[in-house]
Amino acid sequence: MEQYSSKVMEHFAQPHNVGEIENADGVGTVGNPVCGDVMRLYIKVENNIIVDAKFKTFGCGAAIATSSMVTDLVKGKSLDEALTISNAAVAEALGGLPKVKMHCSVLAEEALKSALDDYYKKQGKSSPVKLSADTGHDHDMGE
């Protein structure tokens, strides 16, 4: 396997924003333990701004690092801005990911979208979030 970038190792060894937010405004859980990663992302929203984000993740080094990075990226952003954060942006902010680990950044994006979707639903608003049908990832890549 390709090696992790130093940025990935930094976020893995000392991840930012680990934990849960009590009475969070939005919570999203994606992934599947069978595939090796589950992410749960919590957001706190005030005046359409994400004022806090925390996560809990079961997964490999890349899964933890992307969780840490996506929570960093989303903090201080408006809801609309948060919706535009892509998996590529998360991977890029980490100085790239090994090819076999790109699915972890996809999962991070989906965890964020799922938390935003939960926020809109809790507010009784219609959700502009497009959730992918399968919140897991492609796990049939052959041997």
Place this chain on the structure above:
Amino acid sequence: MSDKRNVYLDHAATTPVHPKVLEAMLPYFTAMFGNPSNLHDIGREAKNAVEEARAKTGALIGARADEIYFTASGAESNNFAVKGLAQANSQKGKHIIVSQLEHFSVLHPVKTLEKSGFSVTYLPTDKQGLVNPDDVAKSITKETVLVSIMHANNEIGTIEPIEEISRITKEKGVLFHTDAVASTGWVPVDVRTLGVDALSLSGHQFYGPKGAAALFVRKGVRIKPQIEGGVQEDGRRSGTENVPAIVGLGKAAELAAAEIPNRMAYLVPLRDRLQKGLLEKIDHMVINGHPAKRLPHNLNVSMWYVEGESMLLFLNMAGISVSSGSACTSRSLKSSHVLTCIGTDAAVANGTLLMSLGMGNTQEDIDYVIETLPPIVQRLREMSPLYEDMIKKEKGK
């Protein structure tokens, strides 16, 4: 950090070359560089060295020198055995029996044979990884040409009932190959006691160099060469011999033959200390493999609610080298087929660590691991949504 402790617990991946092995090898890179196929003195010298190594390798497993064929790797030995035996004896029939926990270097060649008209029975094991000899007996048909079941599993260390299985294959007149790559050099391996027709071993698994391995083929058993075009290895495996590596394999075999009882006596208590220490400090941890019929240096554990690669990376930062059985470290994102075979829950299989000890490990090393791993597991669990859910569920009860 100069005071950082380095603890290598990945001997199932590879071992360091023993200093005496290296010493024996060195002259064959320089002064004695000859090609064993040449008749001049320089060639004879190399030839003699290869034949001496052949005798020593044979002696380690109770085989005659002329029953040993050198190859470049354990994977090559397994490919050679499975394809070579099946193809050379297919006039008898085209049915093969293997277990589901064989190494991929047996499973993949068998799959290739399936495409060319062979049929294959993949035997399950029990939860400790043991093949039931009765299943072998029941699966043998008139068409069965080969049974290949490993001596010990490389991941969970379970030692299979090879002697019982060979009584069945002998009675039914079926060839029997065993992959002893994981076990040779660590426990006694004797081809006559085991009763096998072919056996694979690999030097770098027991303090020899990478690049030299062997296949034992019982005298009189037909095998089809897989590498053709030369006269080497009695025409059964062409290619100029890797003389230094073969000399190293011979030396490693000689050392192992003398040291196996000591190795077992040293490693079993050390491994048991590690197992006990971790069990005392980590809850929701499962030991994989057979409690007694297991390689002396093997400890394979699965932790609930944490993922293997994360543990591996944190251990690596602390100077401890292990392997993980997690889906995330494999290209396929599938967890180990061995753990699937023994019925390990797919989620917990991802929290698997394989720790394999060696003669360089001390009690202090083991105590350092017992001290270092539990806080890593705890830290990752505190980060794990699965652990959070479990705790909430427990509280809810």
